[in-house]
Amino acid sequence: MIRNYLKIAWRYLLKGKGYSLINIGGLGVGMAVAILIGLWVNDELSYDKYHQNVVNRFVVIRPVGP
Numbered sequence: 001m002i003r004n005y006l007k008i009a010w011r012y013l014l015k016g017k018g019y020s021l022i023n024i025g026g027l028g029v030g031m032a033v034a035i036l037i038g039l040w041v042n043d044e045l046s047y048d049k050y051h052q053n054v055v056n057r058f059v060v061i062r063p064v065g066p
Helices: 001-017 017-045
Strands: none
Touching: 001 017
């Protein structure tokens, strides 16, 4: 059954090469962006985790501007 699905998918890929290339490229770019966003969020959430009593620490940010 799965072999039949793969055969049909392969035929569609060969039939519409440009359309398939755009779809697979878009899927690859979307997955890469999702992974990069996940890595960035993980980095931001792990800020100063190596300190003891990290719950009691605060970051003071001075406002920029006039």
